[in-house]
Ligand SMILES: Nc1ncnc2c1ncn2[C@@H]1O[C@H](COP(=O)(O)OP(=O)(O)OP(=O)(O)O)[C@@H](O)[C@H]1O
């Protein structure tokens with residue numbers, strides 16, 4: 001039953017306008033549909049919602065004789081008494097949304113609640129029209145036209161239809177993530193934008209975020225007393241440098257709360273830096289009397305009875321879910337690169353990798369090799385200064401004096417608390433990936449001029465891909481000139497790539513880039529990852545001690561030394577405890 005709230009209760013409700021833009025209309029209408037128990041919700045917008053917004057659901061419907069009252073101020077079926085305010089378990093409760101919307105737009109509503117015939121009603125220029133019988137199926141459909149037609153000043157504040165549309169999509173994304181068990185459809189200017197069937201949260205995330213999120217999500221399920229937290233966290237591959245993919249739901253309601261966000265960031269600890277934002281979609285369930293949603297009419301702001309308790313519970317929950325990552329991350333310190341500037345090492349190709357033509361040439365005499373390790377040294381320096389400003393215990397460093405290669409595949413070194421094992425390929429991959437990404441924004445990576453330029457021919461479509469990405473390849477240290485139809489002359493390659501194999505590597509890189517493009521957030525990332533994967537030392541490549549040292553040093557100069565761009569671990573630690581246990585000493 002929809003009833004008018006008493007004067008007293010009205011005064012207790014946080015008052016104010018909730019209709020700011022098309023997305024806020026969508027929010028209010030979809031919330032009503034969800035409160036009505038709908039399992040299928042369809043949102044249609046035209047011109048970013050400025051021309052038309054229609055929300056159709058299969059929920060409980062509104063009785064025909066209640067249609068007019070639903071659009072009156074302070075009329076709601078969701079609360080009745082002041083006490084109800086403390087146990088709100090619906091998204092709406094103010095009884096104001098439909099009235100606010102109807103005051104700034106033209107409304108048409110069709111509804112059927114199963115007990116009687118469907119009914120239809122229009123509100124134009126603030127005038128409620130007659131309720132008329134209408135043939136309709138169970139549920140409600142509300143159509144909003146000409147938003148802000150009578151409030152030109154508000155209309156002026158709207159952004160372009162495209163921008164408003166993006167806000168609508170983001171709004172639907174929030175609902176879709178908090179209600180993965182419901183079907184959502186979004187149609188914009190006659191185009192199907194989203195068509196989501198009921199599914200589990202993990203698939204829902206993949207469907208509303210990006211296919212690249214598959215396999216990059218860590219589940220979280222945590223209960224402490226009467227608090228339950230569930231959802232997914234993104235691993236280190238889903239870290240962005242802009243905020244916007246942090247979703248916290250409180251009792252299924254999307255909320256914005258800085259303390260909760262900082263609790264999650266805190267749990268990621270050293271895995272993220274300042275200015276980096278991991279993905280998360282977490283639903284916190286707390287007893288309804290532990291939280292006040294009647295703070296602001298938009299209801300995205302909430303007040304917790306015990307803010308710090310929820311902060312700590314959330315942090316523990318996230319830490320526990322991150323355990324698989326935190327565990328692979330050794331509890332030793334990054335090596336002190338301060339004293340390592342003089343390492344005279346380089347990734348000069350191994351004998352066996354050399355092109356027979358070039359064997360015996362004095363590679364180190366080439367002018368390019370001199371600048372070869374400049375970027376690494378710079379980074380090492382900046383890392384050293386970072387370390388200097390952060391006091392760290394000097395126990396547990398990787399001992400670069402004692403370092404071995406095992407099976408031409410792993411690098412092993414003792415640390416005070418045990419032993420670390422580094423996968424040489426993924427370590428180098430991480431280094432190259434970050435260097436390539438950095439090179440796209442700033443200085444190009446070092447190149448080595450080929451003594452004998454190579455001519456390489458492509459298929460027409462590979463060639464057009466190559467041209468697309470050529471500026472980026474140049475940043476990575478490739479230098480190529482067009483040399484007739486679908487053909488280039490390769491003049492230089494990144495200094496770190498082995499000679500003699502450049503044609504294969506370029507071809508594999510292009511293939512890999514095309515294949516994996518969809519998995520990455522940007523084509524730059526895809527390109528950098530393909531390059532890193534193909535140009536990195538492989539399992540089977542013999543490294544000398546200096547090369548290993550340099551690799552380890554540069555690895556610890558990267559932002560994420562523990563995970564390769566594909567999410568595989570780079571470092572595994574064996575603690576003394578573990579060894580002692582294996583040998584049954586303890
Ligand atoms: N899609 C719907 N299906 C069934 N009933 C609806 C639907 N939309 C609105 N109603 C009814 O109309 C009433 C008024 O809706 P309105 O959104 O204005 O207020 P509310 O949801 O109660 O509170 P709030 O202002 O906080 O959203 C609701 O309480 C509900 O009973």
Ligand SMILES: [Mg+2]
Nearest residue numbers: 028032092097
């Ligand atoms: Mg409502």
